[in-house]
Amino acid sequence: MTSTQLTGAESPLDALPERWRSLRDAGPVTYDEDRRQWHVVDHQGVSAVLADPATYSSDMTPIAPTQEDFEDFRQGNFVGMDPPEHRKLRTLVSQAFTPRVVHGLAPRIEAVCARLLDGVADRDRFDLVDTLAYPLPIIVIAELLGIPAEDHRLFQEWAATLFGGDQLGDSLDTADLERALEAIAPTVREMNGYMLDHIRHRRAHPGDDLTSRLLTAEVDGTRLADQEMVGFVALLLVAGHITTTALLGNAMVTFDRHPGTLAALRENPDRLPDAIEEVLRWLPPFPELGRRTTRPVVLGGHDIPADTLLMVHLGAANRDPSRFTSPDAFDMARCPNPHLTFGHGIHFCFGAPLARLEARIALRALMERFPTIEVPSYDDVTYQNPAVIVGVRHLPIAVTRP
Numbered sequence: 001m002t003s004t005q006l007t008g009a010e011s012p013l014d015a016l017p018e019r020w021r022s023l024r025d026a027g028p029v030t031y032d033e034d035r036r037q038w039h040v041v042d043h044q045g046v047s048a049v050l051a052d053p054a055t056y057s058s059d060m061t062p063i064a065p066t067q068e069d070f071e072d073f074r075q076g077n078f079v080g081m082d083p084p085e086h087r088k089l090r091t092l093v094s095q096a097f098t099p100r101v102v103h104g105l106a107p108r109i110e111a112v113c114a115r116l117l118d119g120v121a122d123r124d125r126f127d128l129v130d131t132l133a134y135p136l137p138i139i140v141i142a143e144l145l146g147i148p149a150e151d152h153r154l155f156q157e158w159a160a161t162l163f164g165g166d167q168l169g170d171s172l173d174t175a176d177l178e179r180a181l182e183a184i185a186p187t188v189r190e191m192n193g194y195m196l197d198h199i200r201h202r203r204a205h206p207g208d209d210l211t212s213r214l215l216t217a218e219v220d221g222t223r224l225a226d227q228e229m230v231g232f233v234a235l236l237l238v239a240g241h242i243t244t245t246a247l248l249g250n251a252m253v254t255f256d257r258h259p260g261t262l263a264a265l266r267e268n269p270d271r272l273p274d275a276i277e278e279v280l281r282w283l284p285p286f287p288e289l290g291r292r293t294t295r296p297v298v299l300g301g302h303d304i305p306a307d308t309l310l311m312v313h314l315g316a317a318n319r320d321p322s323r324f325t326s327p328d329a330f331d332m333a334r335c336p337n338p339h340l341t342f343g344h345g346i347h348f349c350f351g352a353p354l355a356r357l358e359a360r361i362a363l364r365a366l367m368e369r370f371p372t373i374e375v376p377s378y379d380d381v382t383y384q385n386p387a388v389i390v391g392v393r394h395l396p397i398a399v400t401r402p
Contacts, residue, residue, distance in 0.1 A: 020316035029300025041316035043323040050344040056291040076231025133248035141240030146209025246285035246391030281339035287315030370399035
């Protein structure tokens with residue numbers, strides 16, 4: 001097994017491994033008195049919680065702050081649902097993201113990559129996020145949904161507000177969440193209205209797109225109402241791009257800060273899928289998930305009451321030494337690599353195959369077009385709030401051409 005040594009300037013991402021290590025050192029299951037929540041951090045425990053939705057619910061409404069605009073969105077947000085409601089919406093979207101459908105998107109993804117990189121053909125420096133990591137996945141998912149891709153700047157503003165975490169500290173508590181809900185409510189209201197207009201237009205003028213197909217799809221003899229569709233389509237639009245955006249930025253930062261990685265990938269591009277999996281393990285875009293206990297449980301030897309918040313830490317589980325050899329080493333040859341970045345159980349990320357495909361195509365396009373790629377100064381890199389999403393907001397890179 002080979003690994004590479006981290007070098008380069010310190011960044012906010014460098015604090016994450018120590019935080020995850022501290023959580024694990026405290027024990028696999030611990031209680032946070034200040035935030036009144038439990039932490040589950042070991043790979044086995046996180047997997048068990050995510051695999052048991054009957055005991056550990058994704059529906060936070062009984063214990064979470066509420067806000068009117070989010071209630072409208074929540075009706076179609078199957079990420080926050082449990083069976084049997086979850087199954088209906090998940091079945092619909094799974095039909096639209098079959099391996100065959102995703103594989104068939106490869107030529108379009110390649111064409112979008114080429115066009116976006118052609119836009120910086122005369123520059124030896126550009127922002128990777130603005131140029132490629134953001135517009136590529138949002139254009140792809142917008143086209144799938146029949147939403148005008150030219151509105152992608154609007155979608156970028158929504159994502160920046162929803163996932164920026166500017167109202168939050170470095171760890172979430174109820175007061176943080178209440179402030180955040182109020183701050184982003186106008187954005188959610190705007191997004192809901194936009195989606196409702198789009199859905200009504202597609203109902204009146206159906207086309208060959210995912211929204212039109214979802215409007216006519218049935219599960220157990222029923223179809224989605226317009227209001228259910230609002231949250232559903234909005235979730236697909238937002239979730240359909242934000243993970244790939246974070247993954248591409250995290251990959252470039254990780255490759256840059258582990259010398260020899262890009263050279264090894266150029267020499268053997270077939271290693272790229274394994275390298276992407278290791279990036280996903282190393283820097284999971286969403287490093288923790290919330291779950292609510294539906295009944296009193298015993299977990300890790302602790303008695304936990306019903307309606308209690310659990311935070312399951314994917315980032316900590318991804319570096320669990322009982323599951324991964326040399327967990328704090330970035331190792332492109334790691335095999336097996338059972339990271340939990342895309343979740344586990346019924347809520348496993350439906351968009352994982354698309355995110356992996358987009359990352360493979362985009363990173364290969366970058367390496368084929370530019371003989372060298374580097375981050376010239378980490379002073380110019382800006383980051384997301386890692387309490388919300390692990391990634392970069394802006395990533396200026398320097399390139400050379402053949």
